[in-house]
Structure formats: C-alpha cells, structure tokens
Amino acid sequence: MKILINVYGAPYSSSACVSALNYAEAAIDSGHEILRVFFYHDGVYAANALASPPQDEMNLTLRWQKLALDHNLDMVACIASCLRRGIVDKTEAERYGKSAHNISDGFQISGLGQMIDATINADRVMTFGD
Amino acid sequence: MSDILFVFSQPPHGRINAQEGFDALLMGSAFAECAVLFIGEGVLQLVNHQQPEAQGFKNYTLGFSALKDYGVSRIACSQSALNHYGLVEDDLIIPVETLDADCQRQWLSDFKKVLTF
Numbered sequence: 001m002k003i004l005i006n007v008y009g010a011p012y013s014s015s016a017c018v019s020a021l022n023y024a025e026a027a028i029d030s031g032h033e034i035l036r037v038f039f040y041h042d043g044v045y046a047a048n049a050l051a052s053p054p055q056d057e058m059n060l061t062l063r064w065q066k067l068a069l070d071h072n073l074d075m076v077a078c079i080a081s082c083l084r085r086g087i088v089d090k091t092e093a094e095r096y097g098k099s100a101h102n103i104s105d106g107f108q109i110s111g112l113g114q115m116i117d118a119t120i121n122a123d124r125v126m127t128f129g130d
Numbered sequence: 131m132s133d134i135l136f137v138f139s140q141p142p143h144g145r146i147n148a149q150e151g152f153d154a155l156l157m158g159s160a161f162a163e164c165a166v167l168f169i170g171e172g173v174l175q176l177v178n179h180q181q182p183e184a185q186g187f188k189n190y191t192l193g194f195s196a197l198k199d200y201g202v203s204r205i206a207c208s209q210s211a212l213n214h215y216g217l218v219e220d221d222l223i224i225p226v227e228t229l230d231a232d233c234q235r236q237w238l239s240d241f242k243k244v245l246t247f
Binding site for chain 1: 150158160243
C-alpha cells in the first residue's frame with residue numbers, strides 16, 4: 001500500500017512527530033511504501049538542523065534522517081510553513097537575505113502541491129497532529 | 131479527477147492551522163475536485179464580519195467568497211455545530227449546505243481521501 005504521512009505537530013511539544021515516525025517505521029517493516037512524508041504547520045520544526053535536545057532524550061530530526069537514508073524516503077517540509085517559522089535552505093536564505101540556513105540533510109523544502117500530489121496518488125493518507 | 135474532502139475542525143485565528151488549512155484547500159483545488167466540510171469549532175471560521183487584524187492576524191476568511199472561482203462548489207457545515215454556537219445562516223460569510231450527523235457521515239464515506247485541518 002502507498003501511504004502519505006502528514007506531520008502537523010512540532011517535535012517534543014506533542015507526540016505527533018514521534019508517533020508519525022513510529023508509524024512510518026512500522027509501515028515500512030510491514031512492507032508498505034511511504035510515498036512521502038509531508039511536514040506542515042509546526043511539523044516543519046522537525047527539519048531544524050539547529051535543534052539540540054538533551055543527550056538522554058530522543059533526537060527526532062536524526063531519527064527521521066536515518067529512516068530517510070535507510071529507506072530512501074521523500075521528506076518534504078512546506079515552504080510557506082518553513083518561512084514563517086525560520087526554517088530555510090541555502091536558496092531561501094539567499095532569496096530573503098538571511099545570514100544562515102538550517103534545513104537538515106534529508107529534508108527538502110517545497111510547496112503544498114507536494115502534499116496534494118501525494119494525497120491524490122496515495123492509497124492511504126495518515127495525518128499526525130491537529 | 132480525484133476527489134479530496136477537506137474537513138475544517140479548528141477555530142480561526144487562535145492558531146494558524148485553520149489559515150494553513152485554507153491554503154491547502156486552494157492548492158488542492160488546482161489539482162483535484164475538492165469539497166469542504168466545517169465541523170465543531172471549525173464553523174467559527176464561517177462567521178461574517180471578523181476583525182482579526184486588531185490582534186495582528188490576517189483575515190484569511192475573506193478568501194472563502196472566492197472558493198466558487200476555484201471550483202470548490204460543495205461547501206457544507208455541521209448543523210449541530212451551528213446550533214451549538216447559536217449561529218444562523220445570516221451570520222455566515224458564504225452560503226453553505228447544512229448537514230445533520232447522518233449526512234456528515236455520508237460525506238466522509240463518499241470521499242476516499244480526507245485531509246483534516
């Protein structure tokens with residue numbers, strides 16, 4: 001089954017992000033295909049390379065990165081949500097004259113069309129967070 | 131063409147989720163046949179004459195009147211949610227179909243894809 005996973009909740013603030021991650025791992029283990037993971041609303045904070053949680057707590061950004069690397073996941077953070085919240089890649093940093101960029105490896109910044117496209121093409125849409 | 135039902139259950143302005151949900155609906159309407167259903171606190175988005183600018187928020191609900199131009203013609207809301215908030219049709223920014231609980235269930239089962247905001 002082809003699955004789109006939408007993540008709306010910020011990492012650490014709620015269980016949405018880690019629940020989505022656990023679901024993605026379980027779906028892959030069960031032989032399903034993750035068509036895309038789309039980060040929207042506060043969910044885009046998962047792509048922040050500057051997040052540094054305490055060492056005895058989970059690092060959600062690293063866990064997503066590892067999952068993406070191991071299974072060639074397409075992880076997209078919504079550009080409008082990112083720009084509002086200060087998550088930028090090199091291109092956007094240059095476009096808006098920012099001194100730094102902070103998107104984590106493994107995440108791409110792209111438009112809402114990516115969510116709609118995957119919604120149309122997926123067999124199932126799973127949304128985490130509200 | 132694929133059908134997508136957008137369910138709006140969040141109140142306007144207090145959080146940005148409702149506004150970002152509306153953005154997703156507009157994007158969806160470019161690629162799919164989209165319908166929208168307002169339930170629970172989501173019906174508060176439909177209230178006319180909102181002035182969120184005073185709180186520093188953009189009044190994105192003005193965009194609802196453009197939904198027809200985006201090809202979104204099926205717009206409905208929960209009758210019980212309207213009742214809960216003491217709202218009548220004249221209070222709403224656009225005309226909507228009002229649905230009882232059975233009709234809402236029917237809408238939800240009619241669409242294969244549902245995005246909730």
